[in-house]
Amino acid sequence: MELTTAEENYLKAIYHLSDGGKKSVATNDIAAEMNTKPASVSDMLRKLGDKEVIEYRKYYGLQITETGKRFALQTIRKHRLWEVFLVEKLNFAWDEVHEVAEQLEHIQSTLLIQRLDSYLNYPKFDPHGDPIPDEFGDVRARPRVQLNEMEIDQTGQIVAVKDSSAAFLRYLDKVGAYIGARIKVLDKVEFDGSLEILVDQKKTLFMSKDVAGNILVLQS
Amino acid sequence: MELTTAEENYLKAIYHLSDGGKKSVATNDIAAEMNTKPASVSDMLRKLGDKEVIEYRKYYGLQITETGKRFALQTIRKHRLWEVFLVEKLNFAWDEVHEVAEQLEHIQSTLLIQRLDSYLNYPKFDPHGDPIPDEFGDVRARPRVQLNEMEIDQTGQIVAVKDSSAAFLRYLDKVGAYIGARIKVLDKVEFDGSLEILVDQKKTLFMSKDVAGNILVLQS
DNA sequence: ATATATATTTAGATACACCTAAATTTAAAA
DNA sequence: TTTTAAATTTAGGTGTATCTAAATATATAT
CATH class of the missing domain: 1.10.10.10 (Winged helix-like DNA-binding domain superfamily/Winged helix DNA-binding domain)
Known part of the structure; x- marks a missing residue:
């Protein structure tokens, strides 16, 4: 069908x-x-x-239905693989890929996706940190916490964002945060829940609880 | 528009x-x-x-119209760039690329095509040897002759095929001919125009005038 | 429980890209 | 030059994906 x-x-x-x-x-x-x-x-x-x-x-x-899930996961898989391609091979920024991937995900060719997957070295996550389902629709999600839920001195790596709107992605880029960045919580303000974060052991930045709630971290 | x-x-x-x-x-x-x-x-x-x-x-x-030509050349450019991508990066055979490229050529994104072009190192010809228009629609075609029009002892390189149907491409693959192969005309039969060809200085093969008429050669 | 608001569906249109069958125009043959 | 054949266009209809406006069903409030 x-x-x-x-x-x-x-x-x-x-x-x-x-x-x-x-x-x-x-x-x-x-x-x-x-x-x-x-x-x-x-x-x-x-x-x-x-x-x-x-x-x-x-x-x-x-x-x-189960059939429906299979179809949905297949489309999501294609979307995310193309996003990896656009960022890693064609040097797109992560706030530029969505629209194009939205078109590319509908190209019909099983062979194409198999080859693309292999060419990209079977990536497990897309540039926003979201997991890429395998060809059977299996997803292995990483356990992730929202940055605003972390405590002082805890460390980890930014692996995903909840709101992946272009506006938010541009904001992150601007302040020097990115998927893959190693972070440490330096301080947390009781009053409004805002945080002071150390990025890559060199840069500190302040962010509101709302912003931090949009950032997902793999703790280490 | x-x-x-x-x-x-x-x-x-x-x-x-x-x-x-x-x-x-x-x-x-x-x-x-x-x-x-x-x-x-x-x-x-x-x-x-x-x-x-x-x-x-x-x-x-x-x-x-001139506008029409611009649009047509733009689509042809996209089609052929994707063909190069499929063959060179995803290891498609040249008889497998057409259908997929037919879909990919309609993806709308100027940036995508610019980046793809750059990633592929600004190729001038697609895997079938057809010229790729540049972003202004300019095409620089190579002077090519049909293999059946060549004389005994003349040499050259296969650069394109006229009939790029999957069936013909498979046939070529099977007999050991391919785009880029260096060839020499060893013999030509007056009676039916069939030819004996040396491929890559090692393999000889016979082909009918009809087959040879479908093969385009850049003479050397 | 009845009235009101909200969510959802149906009815009726539009645009695209295609079809078959019939009409029309141009080209070729007698 | 008239007839016949071929090419092309028009008329009318289908399926997809959308819309607005109106009807209906469900949920909420008085």
């Missing part, structure tokens, strides 16, 4: 919004995520239901 | 069929090339006319 580009995009959005199939998802939320209208979503949900990638009862929400 | 994927495909076909804008093209020929029906072509020609990438007078045929 084959999915159209639009169907792949909807399924991916549903997979993310449902947190990998755990939660139920609202039509309105899908519409917001996809920048379409709820009416269009209803149309599409019927189609996805017909193709049995979701289980859909109108007004009662939906559930991704 | 933006073209849809279908419009890009039609324009590319028209560019090729018109030999770069020189000849006039028939609706039926476009339909054959695109595997569609003449009626669909008429529809599309009207649209392409509205967008002024062709000059179209119904029943009287069409002419690519």
Whole structure:
């Protein structure tokens, strides 16, 4: 069975919004995520239901099926592999890759993805630190904590961001933080939860609790 | 102004069929090339006319405009750069690249193509030996002769094939010929025009006039 | 429990890219 | 030059993916 580009995009959005199939998802939320209208979503949900990638009862929400998960993970895998390619081989900055990867993820060719994977040396994480599912859809996520939850003197490595909007990524770049940076919590202000961080043993920077909450750290 | 994927495909076909804008093209020929029906072509020609990438007078045929040529060459450039990428970086065989490149050529991102070009070291020819237009649409073609037109003892290098169907490419691979191979005409049969060819100073092979007519050689 | 608000779906349109069948125009043959 | 054949276009219709506006179902509040 084959999915159209639009169907792949909807399924991916549903997979993310449902947190990998755990939660139920609202039509309105899908519409917001996809920048379409709820009416269009209803149309599409019927189609996805017909193709049995979701289980859909109108007004009662939906559930991704196992088949649906497989398709979603395949698209996510392709998206993230292309992101690695763009950053590592074509020297894109991480705030420039999303839009292009969004197009590249729909190229249909099993061979292409196999070869790309091999060419990139079977990466396990994309440039934002998100895990890349293998060809069977298996994901090995690293245990990660939010930077704002760490205590003084604890150390680790930035491995991902929650909000990967271009604006946030540019902000991080500007202050000298990046995926892979080794960090240490120097101080934490009780009053507002803001933090003082040491980056790569040389640069200190201050950030609000909100910003820190968007940064995921692999503790060491 | 933006073209849809279908419009890009039609324009590319028209560019090729018109030999770069020189000849006039028939609706039926476009339909054959695109595997569609003449009626669909008429529809599309009207649209392409509205967008002024062709000059179209119904029943009287069409002419690519300068704008149209620019678009066509841009698409051809992208197609051929991706082919180089697939062969040189992902180890595709040259008979496997066409279908995938056909999809990749429609990815929209100027930056992507600039970076890809640079990453591939600004190649001037694709794996089939066809020239890659530069970002301004300029093509520097090599003077090439058909193998069947060469005389005994003349030498050269295979740089392109006319018929780049998967079947023909597989045939070439099988007999040990390939783009880049150095060849010498050992013998030519008057009766049917068939040839005996020395490949890479070691292997000899026989081929019909028809096969040789499909092989383009840069003489040396 | 009834009224009100919110979420969701249906109805009816539009644009794209295609189709078949019929009409029309141009070209070729008698 | 008229007839016939071939090429091309128009008419009308399909499926996909979208929209707005209206209807309906569910959830919340009085």
